[in-house]
Amino acid sequence: MINAAGRDIPEQIKGIKDIKLYKGEFAYTPSTVKAGKKIRVGIPHTDKILENIDASIEKIGLKDGQTISFHHHLRNGDYVMKMVVERIAAKGIKDITIASSSLSPCHDFLINYIENGTVTALESSGLRGELGKYLTKNPQALKKPVIIRSHGGRARAIEAGELHIDAAFMAVPACDHLGNATGRKGKSAFGSMGYAMIDSAYADNVVLITDNLMEDPVYPYSIPQTDVDYIVKVDEIGDPAGIASGAIRMTKSPTQLLLAKYAAEIMEQTGVLKEGFSMQMGSGGASLAVAKFIREKMEKQQITGSFGIGGITGIFADMLKDGLFKAAYDTQTFDTAAIESIKENPNHIEISASFYANPWNAGPIVNNLDTVILSATEVDLDFNVNAITDSNGICMGASGGHSDTAAGAALTLIVVPLVRGRLPMIRDHVQNVVTPGDSVDVIITDRGIAINPKRKDLVEKLQGSSLPICTIEELQKIAYEFVGKPEEVELSSDDKDIVAVIEYRDGSIIDVIRKPILD
Amino acid sequence: MQLNKDCILKNTATAGFEEKNDILITVEASNNDDITVDLTSSVLRQYGRHMKELITATVKEAGFTGIKVTAIDKGAWDYTIKARVLAALERGMK
The missing domain is CATH 3.40.1080.10 (Glutaconate Coenzyme A-transferase)
Structure with missing residues (x-):
């Protein structure tokens, strides 16, 4: 099927329901209502702080086949995804979908967890580094193609219920004991929490992972305590050198x-x-x-x-x-x-x-x-x-x-x-x-x-x-x-060799990435 | 068969660098009359065939046979490839 960008999209793609073809920038009008998160009742005077990541996985009852999310505000300095995925694997949980707002070379470790069946699907804005090379060469390592979304497209998919997050593990550079969190304070400060705000608002379970648990109320906050189920304190959420570069300088080229x-x-x-x-x-x-x-x-x-x-x-x-x-x-x-x-x-x-x-x-x-x-x-x-x-x-x-x-x-x-x-x-x-x-x-x-x-x-x-x-x-x-x-x-023209599906921002398919035949 | 008596490679020689937009060419005499090219390139899929032909033709036009060329390319353009091949051959004659 040829879409409006002139790309040939297969009629069926493994793991993708309801293929919508890209028809133009503003061709689709939604008629649904926004998705919502599971309602939760906070019990007075209970503590949200858990001992470790294992305890948070147990508390939320993470199961085989569920979707967990991360944000990429820590960029190439992120430690949190690895911490969480390691513990999930140690518990023998399989068939996890990772929906991260993006992936950086620091996430190359995922290759191991794809190979052992812990992670079976990825949804992201970016795909690069060794992981990008590995999946381009081995598209069948995952049970379905990677879904590539724009930043706006990901927010849309979450709000429209197309991307349902069972648990969001959100790295935060500072939060108080109730879960009010900001990206502005602490040794791992990264600034805006624009991507994390959506995950926290729509995920069924929200776990904050911080290296800066503050005694005083945190304000202004980017994630409100009303969305936060649990908090885990760790030594470091990221490597400062990878989180933010020093002032980006003007090119001399x-x-x-x-x-x-x-x-x-x-x-x-x-x-x-x-x-x-x-x-x-x-x-x-x-x-x-x-x-x-x-x-x-x-x-x-x-x-x-x-x-x-x-x-x-x-x-x-x-x-x-x-x-x-x-x-x-x-x-x-x-x-x-x-x-x-x-x-x-x-x-x-x-x-x-x-x-x-x-x-x-x-x-x-x-x-x-x-x-x-x-x-x-x-x-x-x-x-x-x-x-x-x-x-x-x-x-x-x-x-x-x-x-x-x-x-x-x-x-x-x-x-x-x-x-x-x-x-x-x-x-x-x-x-x-x-x-x-x-x-x-x-x-x-x-x-x-x-x-x-x-x-x-x-x-x-x-x-x-x-x-x-x-x-x-x-x-x-x-x-x-x-x-x-x-x-x-x-x-490769084989539909089994589709590495990724590129969604346009409205959720329609603008292209598929096929495996190149390399020597 | 040697086309030109002057065109004899006495030594293995190199020209160029493994740098962006350059190519490192090594030429050595082989024990038959063929010109062979062993090419590694960042643009092998897009230009590999063309580059091998260009290198072979350049060696031939310069009057040599029986040359083994090893080329490590980092996206050199044609004029650079030609110049590096000729320079390597000339150095090898001395």
């Missing part, structure tokens, strides 16, 4: 800076850069570097923006502090400088993943974006964007907020070098679609800029511009003149 400069120019020349505008910058080198050029233009023209969304970095936090924007909406705080900002600056606002990007609520903030600047692992002639697999078809990226922000923003800019190493980044067809060409307006490369022909208004506005505007086909041709046309990577 001339290519990245050129891409950023073009993006800022386009914002100016299309009239986006005006009083009260809003934007999101991806965390990639080029997209983040746009801040440098935008700042110069805003200061020179005395423009104040309305808000920024993130993925907030120190670079954006500085713009907020300097009064260039009125507010920063933050689901996930990227570096130590931004963590300081969310602690101190009242205009730096913590939001949930649903507030950020869930297409099925009355107003995710992405809907009000004027511009988003995003990177890509590759793009194609139809303006589709891949952000999950590399040119060899190996899972090494994440869906993240890519398709969410691209659908919401009035102007979606993709920054990508024309050639990486020897590989041309404009393909006939991307290896996998994460964001459909429907949402992409301009592709910016170091050798030229292509406007989606569907955006006639932009083509018109940029006519006569000094920017190197050309067609996407011309850009591809330039790349081929440099490096030649690459041969296609051969993929």
